[in-house]
Amino acid sequence: MPDYIKQSWQYRRHHERFVRFVESKRLPCMDCHGRGGRVEVILDDGTGPFEACGWCEGTGLMTPMARGQWLSYRREAKRAIAGIAQIECIP
Numbered sequence: 001m002p003d004y005i006k007q008s009w010q011y012r013r014h015h016e017r018f019v020r021f022v023e024s025k026r027l028p029c030m031d032c033h034g035r036g037g038r039v040e041v042i043l044d045d046g047t048g049p050f051e052a053c054g055w056c057e058g059t060g061l062m063t064p065m066a067r068g069q070w071l072s073y074r075r076e077a078k079r080a081i082a083g084i085a086q087i088e089c090i091p
């Protein structure tokens with residue numbers, strides 16, 4: 001059985017270090033545009049629970065390494081979408 005108390009302590013310690021690091025770099029998160037997350041719309045009036053962004057851990061700031069990963073992830077996704085579009089264009 002995993003040690004949840006230890007895990008949450010480790011996560012908190014990691015998150016504190018993460019916050020200090022990203023605040024020194026001042027790079028806004030590319031995925032949530034520095035908002036720290038997004039509202040998951042589930043109700044008709046456009047409201048719902050706020051979901052923290054996984055790329056910046058809800059801080060709105062990202063590490064230079066995470067930015068590099070995000071950019072290559074986006075490139076891959078665009079290539080995959082272009083591939084699907086090409087397949088659909090074949091007569």
Ligand SMILES: [Zn+2]
Pocket residue numbers: 029030031032033034035036037053054055056057058060061
């Ligand atoms: Zn983010």
